[in-house]
Amino acid sequence: MSLDLFSSFTVGDLTLTNRIVLAPMTRNRAAPDNVPQAINIEYYRQRASAGLIITEASQVSPEGVGYPATPGIYNNEQIAGWHKITDAVHDEGGHIFIQLWYCGRISHPSLLPQQQTPVAPSAIRPEGDAFTADGMQAYVEPRALKTDEIKNIVSQYQHAATQAKAAGFDGIEVHAANGYLIDQFLRDGSNHRTDQYGGSIENRMRFLNEVLDAVSGVWPTNRIGVRLSPENAFNTMSDSDPQQHFDYVIKQLSSRGLAYLHVLEGNMMATQREVDYRALRDKFEGVYIANNGYDKARAETALAQGDSDLIAFGVPFLANPDLVNRLKTDALLNTPDQNTFYGGDEKGYTDYPFLQNTN
Numbered sequence: 001m002s003l004d005l006f007s008s009f010t011v012g013d014l015t016l017t018n019r020i021v022l023a024p025m026t027r028n029r030a031a032p033d034n035v036p037q038a039i040n041i042e043y044y045r046q047r048a049s050a051g052l053i054i055t056e057a058s059q060v061s062p063e064g065v066g067y068p069a070t071p072g073i074y075n076n077e078q079i080a081g082w083h084k085i086t087d088a089v090h091d092e093g094g095h096i097f098i099q100l101w102y103c104g105r106i107s108h109p110s111l112l113p114q115q116q117t118p119v120a121p122s123a124i125r126p127e128g129d130a131f132t133a134d135g136m137q138a139y140v141e142p143r144a145l146k147t148d149e150i151k152n153i154v155s156q157y158q159h160a161a162t163q164a165k166a167a168g169f170d171g172i173e174v175h176a177a178n179g180y181l182i183d184q185f186l187r188d189g190s191n192h193r194t195d196q197y198g199g200s201i202e203n204r205m206r207f208l209n210e211v212l213d214a215v216s217g218v219w220p221t222n223r224i225g226v227r228l229s230p231e232n233a234f235n236t237m238s239d240s241d242p243q244q245h246f247d248y249v250i251k252q253l254s255s256r257g258l259a260y261l262h263v264l265e266g267n268m269m270a271t272q273r274e275v276d277y278r279a280l281r282d283k284f285e286g287v288y289i290a291n292n293g294y295d296k297a298r299a300e301t302a303l304a305q306g307d308s309d310l311i312a313f314g315v316p317f318l319a320n321p322d323l324v325n326r327l328k329t330d331a332l333l334n335t336p337d338q339n340t341f342y343g344g345d346e347k348g349y350t351d352y353p354f355l356q357n358t359n
């Protein structure tokens, strides 16, 4: 088997044309009612040469929203919007998984039905401000979920998984990273519960396990991926022992026959790592996707050393729709424009030039 970034690779029963993955990226360009729209079709079509596209995080219910103009995957309008995107990607020969999201405490009453208070495992307010339709507003103290409310959220994931099937996706990625609800349960900085969902790592993983059991009733397990970020401090996250706790989580995940494990290694936008990711990777018998700060050289080294099977690129792919071709030909990359990452129109979204248009 070739260890080249540009060789095909099998994930479950899917054959990807290369080992380059589009990392999930929120771009806040859905319609205000959280429905994917025409501009989003073009964005994903442009990036369909990735071996696998993982979409921007998409809410499983109106209560799961945490930012304006982010897409959902719970109602029929959203299915219709997403179907045009999955069709466009498939027409180009690509594969696409949708990332399922429930923001929990990283939200704001103004974004939620009846202005309700965001929920979380524990009533611990994250630092900083929420990104709302009226600009930045301080995060509020979330309401700790009652034990018997958790089942309802699990069923929202199951419903979203069903909707994702109807929208023509090839699979789903359960977003258990970056300080959103599932991660808030996993890490002990944000989970101070004393019921069966808190305390030991076995208990803190219960919510993720219940979500995976629920969506496994809808999709074959080899079409379900999971994303983790053991040490990412983004969204006021921390854990007392990420190496040991995620060692446990990953061993448990390993027995499920998942499509892949996707890990944001280290801290977002930083190259230093405290956790030994090779040790974690070795606990997972299945496809491993590494992410965070990879360029071509690091990616090829990771593949050659067996540290990873696939590499997800975020910002480089955001700014280079033809990233696969550019990496293959060692071409220069476009410079990302941070001012247009979150929200706006086609500027900084679908107008990054392709290689043939840059000369």
Ligand SMILES: Cc1cc2nc3c(=O)[nH]c(=O)nc-3n(C[C@H](O)[C@H](O)[C@H](O)COP(=O)(O)O)c2cc1C
Pocket (backbone or CB within 6 Å): 023, 024, 025, 026, 027, 055, 056, 057, 099, 175, 177, 178, 227, 264, 268, 269, 291, 292, 293, 294, 312, 313, 314, 315, 316, 341, 342
């Ligand atoms: C604009 C932007 C939006 C992002 N949105 C998401 C998201 O919706 N879900 C997620 O899991 N990670 C998200 N991330 C993190 C990326 O998937 C990725 O982990 C990060 O950019 C590091 O990879 P890179 O160095 O290749 O860019 C986002 C990152 C950026 C820059």
